[in-house]
Amino acid sequence: MRIAIANHSVPFIFGGAEVLENGLKQKLEEYGHQVVNIRIPVLIHPPHKIIENLLTCRFLQLENIDRFIALKFPVYCIPHANKVVWLLHQYREMYDLWDTPYCGMPKTPHGLNAREAVVQADQTYLPEAKAIFTISKRVTGRLQKYNQIDSQVLYPPLDNADQYQTEACGDYIFYPSRINHIKRQWLAVESMRYVKTGVKLMIAGKPDVPSEGERLHAAIAKYGLSSKVRLLTQWISWEEKLKLFAQALGVLFIPLDEDYGYVTLEAAYAQKALITCRDSGGPLEFVESGKTGWVTDPDPRQLAEALDRLYLDKAKSAHMGAGGKERLLAMNIGWDTVVGRLLA
Amino acid sequence: MKIILATQIGSAQELYHAAGELQIAGALQRSGHQVEWVRLPFSNNSPEILEQILAYQLLDLSAYGDRLIALRAPAYFIQHPHKVVWFGEFLPEFYRAWNTPYQTGTITPALRRIRELLLNQDKKKLGAAHAVFATSRNAAAKLKQCHGINARVVYPAYPMEGGIPDGICGDYFLFYAPLEKLNRPLLAVESMRWVASPVKLVFCSPSPDPGLREQMEKMIRQYGLESKIKFLSPDCPEKEAGEIMAQCFGVLHIPFDENSVKAAWLAGRFKKMLLTCSDSGAPLEWLEPGQTGLAVKPVPEDIAKSLDRIYREQAAGKHMGERALAGQLRRKHDWNEVVERLLA
Structure with a gap:
């Protein structure tokens, strides 16, 4: 089959969506298909650029392709008779994030117009697809809530899952993720002010913009947490990352309403207990509080308590980690399923 | 520098081109640049040409990268x-x-109008660029002639090493160009009427134009050329394609006014002589007539004479192929040089 995968991305930023895009291409090729990537950059400011971005997609024509797999808004607006959507997320600032501090869209007539255009496009063009899959119940739920559109959950597998190992639990909780406001590394630092044990925090990730990293460094200094919190903003190698997972006491992953979150799967394959928040979205589909990790309110004191708990009973923490892997394996997430369903 | 590489993934997914694009990205990265791809579809065959161009035009990437x-x-x-x-x-x-x-197609007033708008837009966009380069002298000449734009020539750095099997000669010429009117496959068939030797012709080409293919087959039957002309699937595995190339006398490539030097390169790489026409365009730029191949008038009798000549004087044909390869290896044009010139 000749397949086109379309992604909508911010140039020079590499995150989970790009990992998924590359992984999907590689797997489809391994299954004997010819694959091309369509990559259209995200345009947001000023708001009318969103509408232009949408029009770009609608005016494009895709020929000589047997199956078109679209991952995001607005690339699913590209017309094609054999379109399948595997939705990573909607344009969330126009939906669930609209009335939150995480929405960068101005509440001006232009901003409202852009929002209207996005909603209209979703209502009109998503139903053109032969099938709509999403990467989590979270995304499916939002699509149902805001657009009354049905979809099926198709979890993305983690690449090189077999390379994750576990070693004896160390003293630190690992939080690997791109550093930005919505991933709430700031909340993680805040929590460390309230821990009562010797538990440490290791944050690793590339800041989306340098100021996000600087702000975290400043907070660590301000609260005098430099002996308890380490912040790695430089690029770390694959081997280093595996080691940081293997030797961690547990994994912390507390974004606001994450769509999916590979970190959850990484923690499970490394057999580490996961601490997440009630409003973190995707991770909640995997973690059982008290059994494979802890789910708390997004409150620094509650988080600190959970961190201390992992430190105080390392044997139990290790046991929780093992349970997380068992649970994940039982969910049967793999490329055979993904490829089979996307190409059905 | 942060560099955006923008391209279209159209219907002509020629492998060498895709590979070439990856080479550019590699060369840029080796020189310390950050590279990001922007890839959009495009259909040459759609009547909605202006709409598609508008789609490209609406994409404003001013906010991203130092260079596109x-x-x-x-x-x-x-x-x-x-x-x-x-x-x-x-x-x-x-x-x-x-x-x-x-x-x-046929020229209608509507088509004439589309062409007018297209040429006008094309001229504007090319004229507004920071710099314009052309992939061949023929391409540069056309930019000058149509739009009054001066473009410097930078040839693609086709790979020269590897994939050069020893020439075991079969008894055929190879026609690998897609069966489209501009590549004049009918002229090739017609030429076979006039050959006096037992030389054969093998088409190993995609057939995007079913009508033309039918016409060819009809002509073959009409002239009783079934034993002299053979069609092979162009989708054969790379190894087989290499063998088909390795075992021919030479490459028959007789397009009208082409912009790409690829045919000359490909023949040379396989140590084959190139038989082309005096109005074929860019392939002539890399051809030394009489030394690495032959350029004849686009007339069936003349082409037939040359086919016969190479059949009879196999050693001479072989030498031409060897000289073609030797000439290319001397050229020493690589992707680093391409990148250096494009960014100068």
């Missing part, structure tokens, strides 16, 4: 303040095939 290198047209319609164009060819139906016997 526009590869396959119409990528240069994307907006960017520091745009470098490396022009190969755009919409042959509206340019080199226009008003020639090689045009597929």
Whole structure:
């Protein structure tokens, strides 16, 4: 089959969506298909650029392709008779994030117009697809809530899952993720002010913009947490990352309403207990509080308590980690399923 | 520098081109640049040409990257303040095939109007670029002639090493170009009527134009050329394609006014002589007539004479192929040089 995968991305930023895009291409090729990537950059400011971005997609024509797999808004607006959507997320600032501090869209007539255009496009063009899959119940739920559109959950597998190992639990909780406001590394630092044990925090990730990293460094200094919190903003190698997972006491992953979150799967394959928040979205589909990790309110004191708990009973923490892997394996997430369903 | 490589993934997914694009990205990265791809679809065959161009034009990437290198047209319609164009060819139906016997469609007033708007827009966009380069002298000459634009020539750095099997000669000439009017496959069939020797012709080409293919087959039956002409699937595995190439006398490549030097390169790489026409365009730029191949008038009798000559004087044909390869190896043009010139 000749397949086109379309992604909508911010140039020079590499995150989970790009990992998924590359992984999907590689797997489809391994299954004997010819694959091309369509990559259209995200345009947001000023708001009318969103509408232009949408029009770009609608005016494009895709020929000589047997199956078109679209991952995001607005690339699913590209017309094609054999379109399948595997939705990573909607344009969330126009939906669930609209009335939150995480929405960068101005509440001006232009901003409202852009929002209207996005909603209209979703209502009109998503139903053109032969099938709509999403990467989590979270995304499916939002699509149902805001657009009354049905979809099926198709979890993305983690690449090189077999390379994750576990070693004896160390003293630190690992939080690997791109550093930005919505991933709430700031909340993680805040929590460390309230821990009562010797538990440490290791944050690793590339800041989306340098100021996000600087702000975290400043907070660590301000609260005098430099002996308890380490912040790695430089690029770390694959081997280093595996080691940081293997030797961690547990994994912390507390974004606001994450769509999916590979970190959850990484923690499970490394057999580490996961601490997440009630409003973190995707991770909640995997973690059982008290059994494979802890789910708390997004409150620094509650988080600190959970961190201390992992430190105080390392044997139990290790046991929780093992349970997380068992649970994940039982969910049967793999490329055979993904490829089979996307190409059905 | 942060560099955006913008291109289209159209219907002509020629492997060498895709591979070439990856080479550019690699060369840029080796020179310490950050590279990001922007890839959009495009359909040459759609009547909605202006709509598709508008889609490119609406994409304003001013906010991203220090430089945008526009590869396959119409990528240069994307907006960017520091745009470098490396022009190969755009919409042959509206340019080199226009008003020639090689045009597929008929000229209607509406089509004439579309062409006017297209040429006008094309000229504006190319004229606004920071710099314009062309992939051949023929391409540069056309930019000058159609749009009054001066473009410097930067040839693609085709790979020269590897994949050069020893020439075990079969008894055929190879025609590998897609079976489209502009490549004049009917002229090739017609030529076979006039050959006096037992030389054969093998087509190993995609057939995007079913009508033309039928016409060819009808002509073959009419002239009783079934034993002299053979069709092979162009989708055969790479190894087999290599063998088909390795075992021919030479490459028959007789397009009308082509912009790409690829045919000359490909023949040379396989140590084969190239038989082309005096009006074939860019392939002549890399051909030394009588030394590495032959260029004859686009007349069946003349082509037939040359086919016969190479059949009879096999040693001479072989030498031409060897000289073609030797000449290319001396050229020492690599991707680093391409990148250096495009960014100068």
